[in-house]
Amino acid sequence: MYDLALVLSKGGDEVTQNSARAVELYEDAIKEHDDVDAMVDLGVLLEKGAEGVERNVSRAVELYERAIDRSGDVSAMYYLGLLLDDGAEEVERNVVWATGLFERAIREGHHGGAMCQLAFVMMNGREGVLRDEVRAAKLFERAILEHSDVHAITGLAVLLSHGAAGVEKNVVRAIELYERAIDEAQDAFAMVELARLLQDDRYWVRPNAARAAKLLERAVKEHDDVEAMVQLGEMLVQGTGGVRTNAARAAQLYERAIEKCHDRDAMLKLACLLRDGADGVSRDAARAAKLFQAGMNGRDGGEAMEILGRLVQDAAGRR
Template sequence: MSELENWRRKAIAETYRNPVDASESSLRKGAQAGDSSDMHRLGVELAARGSLTEAEPWLKKAVAAGNDDAILSMAVLLGDLGRISESEAWYRRAISVGSSKAMAFLGLSLIKRGDAEAEHFLRDAAEAGHADAMTNVGVLLLRRGNTAAAEQWFRKAAEAGDADAMVKVGLLCRERGEGEEEESWYRRAAEADHSSGMLGLGVRVERRGDMREAEAWYRKAARAGNIIAMYNLGLLFDEPEPEREGNPEPWFRKAAEAGHPDAMLRLGALLLRRDEEIEGNEWLRRAADAGSRDAMYRVAVLAEGKGRMDEAESRYREAAEDGDSRAMFRLGVALKKRGEEEEVELWYERAAEAGNTSAMVSLALSAEQLGRRDYADSLLQRAAQAGDSVAMFNLGVSMERREQAEESQAWYRKSAEAGNSHAMRPLGVLLFQADQQVEAESWFKKSAQAGDVSAMAIIGGLLEERGEVEKAEFWYRKAVRGGHILAMLCLGTLLAKRNELEEAKEWLRKASDAGESDAMKNLAVVLEMQGEEEEAKSWRHRAAGARQRNDNE
């Protein structure tokens, strides 16, 4: 609902709430006896409870009997009945007897159908002191970008007691960073029982760290039906502090059931964390259908995880077309899997333009394959500057291929320090080659601790060179559990030196079966030590063949 329409409804409700301090039966008696005031009050009472058709003749009789206040009530009633042209005629009649409220109402009615005369009536009502009209003149000016003039009217309306205007002045103060005055206006609106004022005050005090007061105002606004306040309470309790306890679910649920898309998303995510998949997925879908871009993306990810690629692609496309760069990239990935190369590049490019660094990296790798190195590097540079550790790593690879060791080391270091374990071992290798062995080994260990079996094998080799055989064996064994072929060779060789021939033979055989020629040669030696000359001869022959093939390659 627009601000102007919201105000119109509020004003009409106030018209229908004219004080009626007598029973309907006594009003009927007075009206039937010819009392124009009772006729008017009876018409208002009937309209307030929804009996619009019955109200109309009593209001007309009141007007005919000379009750000018009934003219405005008649105009409002006809508007509610959908008889707009009649309603506007009655507003004009009310204006002719001096009703500033009728000027405001007519202005709003004319705005709804785009009549240029609307602002004239709103301004007349505002200048006649009608606070709501002042606010709506401000709204019109704000829509046209005339913020300074809009604020003047908002301030006039606020000083005249209009709580809507107080909230609007608060919002303008917030935009300018005038926190104290912002809070003052929100507080005045909140104390006037305006739910948006309560919400704004809650947001303001939360921003300055007073969570207890924020919670109190959010609760008041939520009790008044403010959906955003319900959602904000959910957020407050979804990130609990030691001194603040609460359950976010009921607040997210209330806001979600009232139609708040982000609340639907949060509720769905909360339920999924509790493994309540059916209801959790349903809320995510409802959030997506309500326009939540993040929900569209999450539904797509879940669908992809379940192998429902048609649904995933459809949801990625929805979110991508709504501007979600993650969805653009994932849509590109999905399309690539089924060979739609032209559309893949289109979505990668759109995602990259929207700042998605994964898309920049993917485009860079494609460009590298096509020999467009400068373009690839420019994409990687953009992604790296945005903090993408994968881009930093790939810049390290690119520089290493060009034998630019210092630049390569610098990019590997940035990537590794950003937590990318793939960059740690290459950084260690470059440092080792630059005779920085202590730091190199520290990066090998970090890489190994992150699960890199090649780094484990390297550490084993370094330790064995230093004569720390037991420690070397520990790392070799970790590496072979991860399937590392050279570690099998090294472990088998180490065991053979200790005369542990059976286990040595086992590891050397595994490495030999994987095609490692040095393992074949060492296996032959172990077999000869055990007197198995024929098999040893066979492995020596295979080792020679493997070395020849390697030399030819």
């Protein structure tokens, strides 16, 4: 019953996905056998929703709590912790409770996802949880060692590339970690962050803009990554590190980022292109003004002034 539900919920191998039927089978497995795995998988399905299955986050929470009560299921602890850490419809955010669940999932089940998520909480600090980058680094290291967790690999790379209280900056190790995440998981975040590092002249006598551009192209092509679109667009406008300028392609990337998720940085950068015009990009002051207004909307005064200054500087550099 549970196995069939699992197959139907995912589909594949000539089995048509049928999430609604999967829900029925999970419910039967819970009712007849008190099946903990069915509780957890049904919780995940209801939390996200699917074709023919309406989202029901409060029911998902009930199922996770029941699985924890019945057998101390560490996956249920992890999923419930994620919900509480972020907060959701009908679920009040409770970072302290979430942290406790992650700690328990690590202690009782060596759960790699919980290690990684707890590390992110410690890395930034949240309501009721003190920031502790040293503990975060140790959790990332453990998740890498025990689970080869790609989020832990990139999380530790971020910590090492910037340095933190008690964590020594190590850009060389950070690059190695990003390279590993790309090699092992084709991770888009690692591609984008490695591209940033390769362009930073604080670390290199000769930054490798060509490799950075290739990484960003790959993140766009393989993952449709918005941050990669924006970064690559900027490189193509500025001609960073000898990369050949291509304002028309940059405009296309910005348009794509805006279309995909209304990215405000893409709006501002496209606004500058349309305001000034460029090879292959016609001036359009009216559209530029609308994009600029949309891109600045919701930003606080300090951030707005910083962005304005950067845009003016970029425009001056192109003239």
